[in-house]
Amino acid sequence: MSTGELTTEALLYLNDLENGADADSPGINTVLAGVNSVTATTAAIIAGTQPLVDVLLESVGSVTNNVAALNANTNAAAGVSGGALSATTSSSSVVRFTNTAGLLTTGSVTVTPSGGTGPYTYAWAKFSGDTFTITSPTSAATTFSITLGGDEDAAAIYRCTVTDSLAATYAVDVSVTARVTILA
Numbered sequence: 001m002s003t004g005e006l007t008t009e010a011l012l013y014l015n016d017l018e019n020g021a022d023a024d025s026p027g028i029n030t031v032l033a034g035v036n037s038v039t040a041t042t043a044a045i046i047a048g049t050q051p052l053v054d055v056l057l058e059s060v061g062s063v064t065n066n067v068a069a070l071n072a073n074t075n076a077a078a079g080v081s082g083g084a085l086s087a088t089t090s091s092s093s094v095v096r097f098t099n100t101a102g103l104l105t106t107g108s109v110t111v112t113p114s115g116g117t118g119p120y121t122y123a124w125a126k127f128s129g130d131t132f133t134i135t136s137p138t139s140a141a142t143t144f145s146i147t148l149g150g151d152e153d154a155a156a157i158y159r160c161t162v163t164d165s166l167a168a169t170y171a172v173d174v175s176v177t178a179r180v181t182i183l184a
Contacts, residue, residue, distance in 0.1 A: 019142070029080035048165055085116030085168040093145060093175035101150045104178045106132075110141040118163035123163070129156030132176055144176045 036082045094106035124137045132144035132154065146154050154177070160172045 013131075038166065040135065069085070077099070082097040083115035084137050085113060085162065087111050087113045087162045087170045087172050089160075089172050089174055091174070095177045097179045097181070099183050100180055101148060101152075101182070102181050103145060103147050104180070105135070105145045105169045106143050106176060106178065108141055108143050109174050111160045111162060112140070113162045113170070116162075116168050116170075117166045119165055123161045123162045124158055125161070127159040127173060129176075130154035132156055132158070132178070144178075146178050148178060148180045150180055150182040 034123065074171075088111070090110040090112070091107075094109050096104040097103060097105045111122060120140075122138055122140050124134045124142055126132070132146045134142055134144060136142040144158065148154060156175050156176045158176050159171050159173050161169055163169045
């Protein structure tokens with residue numbers, strides 16, 4: 001059958017529908033109204049103005065169930081551990097107090113991520129305050145250093161941004177304080 005023959009058959013069928021040749025066949029206007037209704041609903045779903053609760057497709061089944069299964073398979077293949085990325089710190093503040101001027105290094109602080117998808121990367125940066133040297137700026141655990149003279153102090157907020165392998169991020173802040181007090 002050539003393309004011309006198929007077109008001729010289609011036109012004859014549409015002509016029969018329009019004229020209601022078959023008592024069981026709806027007129028073409030009824031068929032077009034049904035198509036227009038489906039088209040309008042589809043356009044509204046795509047535009048986000050019509051909720052998609054579920055659609056059953058012949059030989060496919062539930063669209064909602066199929067999408068949920070596809071998402072589960074994709075997450076399993078990607079190694080998603082589940083849940084939103086978050087993180088905590090071993091301490092909300094690190095300090096170093098001494099009575100000797102010079103280089104001061106704080107205690108260690110460690111960031112522990114949860115949720116998201118590993119592996120994780122870490123980026124420490126100053127958020128506000130005085131400038132300390134970050135000992136390990138791309139590690140989960142770090143310390144902070146600063147050189148102070150007699151009777152000086154320094155304080156800052158440092159932020160660690162944790163990024164998972166799917167580019168989700170979560171930031172945690174740590175208060176950093178150092179002080180030299182010369183005893184008389």
